[in-house]
Amino acid sequence: MSSRRSFRRGEATSRYLLVGAAIVVVIILLALGYYFYSQGGAETTTSPEATGEAGTATETTSPAATETTTEKVTLIWASTQLVPPTEQQFVKEELLPPFTQETGIDVEFIGMSYGDLNVRLQSEIESGKVTISLIADLHGGLDLYASKGWLEDLSKFGSLEGREFPQVLEDYSRLYGIKAYVPWLTATYVFVVNKEAFKYLPPGLTEEDVMTGSEKWTYDALLEWAKNIEAATGQKPLGFPAGPKGLFHRFLHGYLYPSFTGAQVKNFDSPEAVQMWNYLKELWNYVHPQSTVYEAMAAPLLNGEVLIAWDHTARIKDAIVQKPDQFVVVPAPAGPKGRGYILVIVGLAIPKNAPHQEAAWKLIEYLTRPDVQRLILEKVGFFPAVSGVAEKLPEGPLKILAQGVGNQLNTPDSLVALIPSLGEKGGDFSNTYREAFKAIVLEGKDPQQVLPELKQYLLSLFQQAGASLPPPDE
């Protein structure tokens, strides 16, 4: 800068660079400023579709007011269920179009993981910009959201005409003083047997016993059966989805524990529980070692890796659909205290301050119609939440599933277990059973040493969540 002569090429370039940098900085600062301004400002300035909704939200008129206008409504429906690609395709191409035709309401179905839905809902509720109008989630997830006050009380919409929900579902859908959700679908976990395995039934156990869940179809019988198969074929015939995303913990707390101890939680370290763990240790000798990586049992059943598997109905449905002649669905075996099994409930809920609530309620009305429930059962394998659907079923793989599930429900020693509502402690609950399994069965530790400490932990979860022990514990 000392003399004009020094204006050479180099300095000119550096000046351009300088100006460029200054422009970049100004742009970024402006962008940041605009971002924070719009954050702090109001909900009225965002994307075009949000502005349409913000009007109704800020004016606090009844959401129904906008639905009556000719404006096209697009609902966002977030679901943790029906997420696999083929199921999403069913939702988008078969389930929703008749509804849109009937009501003129467009629905955008978004399949999410539990974690993603949790994060998204939390951020939407906290920022005050709710975009999701309808949630489909498991009872446990909805319980968590209700516990945080994230759900609308659905009793304000009145009742759904012409359909009946089983009492147990009605009871469970009332959470924290509100009608938190409408029961939509149910499911359970069953055993699937490759018919090949019936060749090796132990003496005294018939195919009929297994299919109908007679008193001879016990866990001891299962062990004998598995032993027989291994002796005859050299193959470890049993399979469980014990991978990190598999549902094996449900088998532990909802099937083995009730069957052996009569409860899911309160007898966690009882002598009966020790007996149960010793039983599982022995059974594990006949379980396919790859089980600790399995997430769902359809594939291992189909490729013949295992002959008898336990899993969620939706996760084994593929095997039955692809080879209906090969597999049968059978009830869970019984233990000394009865035939414990889990009933899963999927519910539909509306987030607090969600846009288009009337439209969402219309969608709930549509989704719970008996015909629609039957369609879902036929296509996806979830069982209805309203009464009187299962009776009118066509022949085929579905019948096999429904028969198995029905047989399980109708066994005289049936002992229903519900997944406990622990809010955000639900993961710890599952993990405690998995940890016990890992320590006792995989690492061979003494159950009497492992269980008491874990029981304290388990009970502290219920205490912290302020939840009561789940059925059948009372």
Add this chain to the structure above:
Amino acid sequence: MPLFSLLQDSRVKAWLLLSPTILYLTVFIAYPIVDSFRIAFVKNGSLSFDAVDFLLYSPLSEFWSALKYTFLLAILVIPTETLLALTAVILLFKRFRGRDAVIYVLVMPLALSDLAAGLIWYSMLTGKGFLNKLLLNLGLISEPIIFFGYENRWLTFLAVYLAEVWRSTAIVFVILFAGAQLINREVFEAAEVFGASFYVKLRHILIPMIKPSLQAALLIRTLFAFQVFAVVWILAGRDIPVLAGEAYYSIVELHKYDVAALYAIVIALLSASIGLIYIRVFRETLLR
């Protein structure tokens, strides 16, 4: 013009030129780091060590074995990959017909996501998979080898090791190969004239001259090694826990954001210190 002369001040100029970078680092690096500390250590507005307690003392935590397996994988995978990549560079140093094709094949795994790589190896090695069928048909084994499952953890570990090596040798190779391309061939010709052996050429020409690339490759590979996730998750689940896998599990299954953030911090600190060590060590050997 006061503004103009201010702009001409070299210190102001320097800051101004740096400012886009600083802004970028603040928004995309510093803020997330600070926020992860907040998530890990602040609960209801006050300091909380719940996450640390869980990580270190909870019976449900797999922290120590995750740390062990992450290190074990890094220690085994990185040298193998470096050796393989170096070998490939040496073999491909000379030009020959089909050399380009060989390079493409070597680099192919780079185009795959690690998730896909995991799935490929899983379906290949599973009990009813390609490898077992091949071996059974050849009569080499009478029962399928079960690579996966808790009881077969070491075989699973072998599978993870193979998949990791297969997947990411390519990145090391690409960096080393680029470095080797820059070496002046006359140096080698001179060495040849003086009758230098293969070993001498390797020890005194190739390796010293690709050292900067080696540093970059090792650094990148080591940082990635501490983030190893998808391949392990697909092949081993939690039978072989690793740090990133435990972070994922903490969020998705346990809903423990603080624990996941703590895992992220542990991974970041490990990566940073390893990076620092590399840079130190290499700078010293380079200056020597």
